[in-house]
Amino acid sequence: MSVTCANTDDLSGLELGYDVPAFPGMAEAEIITPCLVIDLDAFERNIARMRDYLSDHQVRFRAHGKMHKASAIADYQISTGGACGICCQKISEAESFVRNGIEDVLITNQIRGTTRLRRLATLAGTARLLVCVDDPSNVEELSHAVMTAGTRLEVLVEIDCGAGRCGVAPGAPALALARAIDDAPGLSFAGLQAYHGRAQHMRDFSDRRAEIEAAVTQVSETITMLYGAGLSCDIVGGGGTGTYSLEASSGVYNELQCGSYAFMDADYGAIRAADGGGFRDFENALFVLTEVMSHSKPDRAICDAGLKALTLDSGLPKLFEDDLEVLGCSDEHAVIGDPECRLALGDKLRLIPGHCDPTCNLHDWYVGVRDGVVECIWPIDARGKVF
Amino acid sequence: MSVTCANTDDLSGLELGYDVPAFPGMAEAEIITPCLVIDLDAFERNIARMRDYLSDHQVRFRAHGKMHKASAIADYQISTGGACGICCQKISEAESFVRNGIEDVLITNQIRGTTRLRRLATLAGTARLLVCVDDPSNVEELSHAVMTAGTRLEVLVEIDCGAGRCGVAPGAPALALARAIDDAPGLSFAGLQAYHGRAQHMRDFSDRRAEIEAAVTQVSETITMLYGAGLSCDIVGGGGTGTYSLEASSGVYNELQCGSYAFMDADYGAIRAADGGGFRDFENALFVLTEVMSHSKPDRAICDAGLKALTLDSGLPKLFEDDLEVLGCSDEHAVIGDPECRLALGDKLRLIPGHCDPTCNLHDWYVGVRDGVVECIWPIDARGKVF
Numbered sequence: 154m155s156v157t158c159a160n161t162d163d164l165s166g167l168e169l170g171y172d173v174p175a176f177p178g179m180a181e182a183e184i185i186t187p188c189l190v191i192d193l194d195a196f197e198r199n200i201a202r203m204r205d206y207l208s209d210h211q212v213r214f215r216a217h218g219k220m221h222k223a224s225a226i227a228d229y230q231i232s233t234g235g236a237c238g239i240c241c242q243k244i245s246e247a248e249s250f251v252r253n254g255i256e257d258v259l260i261t262n263q264i265r266g267t268t269r270l271r272r273l274a275t276l277a278g279t280a281r282l283l284v285c286v287d288d289p290s291n292v293e294e295l296s297h298a299v300m301t302a303g304t305r306l307e308v309l310v311e312i313d314c315g316a317g318r319c320g321v322a323p324g325a326p327a328l329a330l331a332r333a334i335d336d337a338p339g340l341s342f343a344g345l346q347a348y349h350g351r352a353q354h355m356r357d358f359s360d361r362r363a364e365i366e367a368a369v370t371q372v373s374e375t376i377t378m379l380y381g382a383g384l385s386c387d388i389v390g391g392g393g394t395g396t397y398s399l400e401a402s403s404g405v406y407n408e409l410q411c412g413s414y415a416f417m418d419a420d421y422g423a424i425r426a427a428d429g430g431g432f433r434d435f436e437n438a439l440f441v442l443t444e445v446m447s448h449s450k451p452d453r454a455i456c457d458a459g460l461k462a463l464t465l466d467s468g469l470p471k472l473f474e475d476d477l478e479v480l481g482c483s484d485e486h487a488v489i490g491d492p493e494c495r496l497a498l499g500d501k502l503r504l505i506p507g508h509c510d511p512t513c514n515l516h517d518w519y520v521g522v523r524d525g526v527v528e529c530i531w532p533i534d535a536r537g538k539v540f
Numbered sequence: 541m542s543v544t545c546a547n548t549d550d551l552s553g554l555e556l557g558y559d560v561p562a563f564p565g566m567a568e569a570e571i572i573t574p575c576l577v578i579d580l581d582a583f584e585r586n587i588a589r590m591r592d593y594l595s596d597h598q599v600r601f602r603a604h605g606k607m608h609k610a611s612a613i614a615d616y617q618i619s620t621g622g623a624c625g626i627c628c629q630k631i632s633e634a635e636s637f638v639r640n641g642i643e644d645v646l647i648t649n650q651i652r653g654t655t656r657l658r659r660l661a662t663l664a665g666t667a668r669l670l671v672c673v674d675d676p677s678n679v680e681e682l683s684h685a686v687m688t689a690g691t692r693l694e695v696l697v698e699i700d701c702g703a704g705r706c707g708v709a710p711g712a713p714a715l716a717l718a719r720a721i722d723d724a725p726g727l728s729f730a731g732l733q734a735y736h737g738r739a740q741h742m743r744d745f746s747d748r749r750a751e752i753e754a755a756v757t758q759v760s761e762t763i764t765m766l767y768g769a770g771l772s773c774d775i776v777g778g779g780g781t782g783t784y785s786l787e788a789s790s791g792v793y794n795e796l797q798c799g800s801y802a803f804m805d806a807d808y809g810a811i812r813a814a815d816g817g818g819f820r821d822f823e824n825a826l827f828v829l830t831e832v833m834s835h836s837k838p839d840r841a842i843c844d845a846g847l848k849a850l851t852l853d854s855g856l857p858k859l860f861e862d863d864l865e866v867l868g869c870s871d872e873h874a875v876i877g878d879p880e881c882r883l884a885l886g887d888k889l890r891l892i893p894g895h896c897d898p899t900c901n902l903h904d905w906y907v908g909v910r911d912g913v914v915e916c917i918w919p920i921d922a923r924g925k926v927f
Contacts, residue, residue, distance in 0.1 A: 170655045170927050171632050185655055185927045219871065242872045245558050262872060263833050265886065268557045268572055287836045288885060318873055319834040319842050326836075350870060446650050447706040449674045449713075455706050460898040461926045466852040466869070482853070483737060484606065484897050485629045485649060486705055498675060499652065510871050511847040514902065517924055537904055539848045540557050540572045 204235030220412030224253030274302035344388030353395035467508035591622030604799030611640030661689035731775030740782035
């Protein structure tokens with residue numbers, strides 16, 4: 154299966170090194186570091202595995218675009234990866250995805266404030282747009298915004314089933330909010346947003362299972378209350394890379410929102426599977442390519458991937474297929490322990506970032522590589538869309 | 541003293557919310573969050589304090605642009621803040637600064653690789669450009685690059701005086717490298733780069749002093765060896781916000797490279813001054829402005845500044861002038877403990893980021909605020925210049 158670069162025509166005028174880290178056709182060894190590299194074979198296998206698994210379990214898939222922030226990848230997930238649409242977290246992200254051709258976007262977050270609401274209501278006139286709420290005042294604001302703009306919005310009630318962040322309590326508070334949406338001019342009640350973020354990275358499968366089982370019970374009870382009040386849930390959404398099999402087989406969730414599965418990262422690489430072994434459902438497909446730029450001490454190599462190339466919120470990066478250890482990162486450098494002085498100036502290394510989402514947000518381009526050759530570069534066009 | 545926006549003319553065509561978080565003239569309460577806000581009064585006081593202190597101590601100042609990554613701020617530091625030029629870390633950063641009018645740039649880092657060297661040699665034809673080396677092979681590469689381009693480069697020997705990253709050992713290895721530079725066609729030996737990064741954030745002043753005293757001894761001995769070999773140091777560079785007074789009064793360093801002093805951050809806010817009290821030489825001038833977007837639990841407020849708005853490599857952000865505590869951050873949210881339920885939906889808060897440099901790298905704009913009104917917005921034009 155081949156991946157096409159949606160933006161091949163747009164590369165003229167870009168300067169190697171200043172604007173972009175690579176051009177199609179270059180050898181991997183020539184790529185300007187540090188940059189994000191996608192192993193296209195591994196990426197495509199990840200995409201196909203999730204598609205086939207969810208298809209087998211007869212649940213819809215709405216890939217989370219907040220992970221990769223690139224319309225080219227969202228487009229591939231929809232055209233080839235079984236996704237019915239995408240999720241994102243911000244109105245500016247949604248605008249970026251819609252401008253770049255994505256036509257079905259769920260914002261898995263609250264949108265508030267005059268400017269953001271106006272933009273949301275406007276965007277709803279150009280694509281299928283869904284948004285979450287966890288407060289009655291927000292329902293009123295959304296309704297006012299779409300009535301002013303002459304558009305409509307589908308709205309999900311976000312419930313907190315253990316994450317401890319946004320979301321109302323399951324049960325009666327969710328029902329009250331769903332009723333308010335159903336009553337509000339210009340809004341349609343579209344279902345429940347029930348993502349359990351805190352469960353995703355729990356190391357043991359049994360802990361993740363216990364959390365999701367509890368969530369499923371809460372979601373199920375809430376759905377029963379909603380049905381009793383004449384409200385049906387088109388979408389019961391949630392699920393992430395760490396728990397996708399649990400939501401998929403729950404009989405309750407009908408639309409999964411996994412993001413990291415496409416790339417993986419060091420933190421997801423550290424969770425355990427159901428059999429107690431490593432979680433190997435998906436492969437590392439995303440790397441920070443870096444180069445040894447200083448080796449003036451015999452026992453440590455300094456490479457050029459620091460805090461501008463990867464984030465440390467989920468720990469230090471790991472070397473891919475190498476037992477050397479990253480000892481630390483500063484703004485522009487990573488220090489690699491190299492006791493046997495195996496590395497040399499100019500050596501290129503693949504690092505697995507600790508956490509893919511915020512690491513992707515640091516870069517403007519993905520460099521897609523196959524068989525040692527750059528096949529495509531994709532702009533991270535929703536990068537930095539933070540508002 | 542007033543700050544002018546170097547880019548006021550370029551704001552047409554930008555969309556509020558999608559492209560920019562604010563426009564000049566808006567009230568602070570209207571700014572789209574999350575975004576970086578500069579308290580212009582505090583910023584200007586910081587700039588003036590460093591200028592006056594270093595002027596009094598008769599050392600040059602070369603502000604580190606890797607901190608703010610904005611040519612408008614670099615320009616202000618040169619025009620008003622006593623800086624003779626700026627520092628940065630990457631050739632792409634240097635290109636960005638030079639393209640935006642900065643004419644004297646020291647890259648406090650090694651530049652290697654065919655493409656980067658070609659760009660460096662080309663850029664050296666358009667501005668005063670200096671670079672560091674810590675390996676003899678790099679001297680040859682630099683010489684070849686400038687001879688091919690028909691330009692010249694000033695080159696500093698980077699010595700490691702305790703940071704444990706790049707840099708050769710002081711003394712004989714530094715002398716050998718300086719001789720190689722002096723002998724190399726197209727290169728001029730310009731001095732020593734002796735920044736002690738590890739010392740900057742040591743909590744106790746006495747620890748920082750001990751580290752810098754040891755560094756000063758090493759630098760001084762190296763300078764003596766260089767003079768003995770007929771090599772003089774135009775630049776003896778180093779110093780950061782945590783140790784600037786020590787290098788400035790050392791009698792050895794003659795060009796300081798502080799960056800964070802202009803903005804400060806939570807980690808610098810945690811170091812101690814010489815008297816054991818808090819380090820208050822500079823004021824917090826940089827904030828992540830955030831808004832409470834969910835308060836569905838009575839004891840915690842969820843605001844919209846997560847890992848896309850700030851980095852955690854130096855710990856969680858702190859609320860400015862408020863004793864509430866940030867309990868954690870995820871990709872898009874920060875959770876604030878609010879036991880007395882003091883915060884309400886829509887409240888705007890100023891967060892002090894843990895570490896200013898990588899936090900600034902997440903954003904495309906600074907919003908300059910004075911007396912509650914947006915006075916300017918400055919593009920972070922060297923953001924993401926990672927290559």
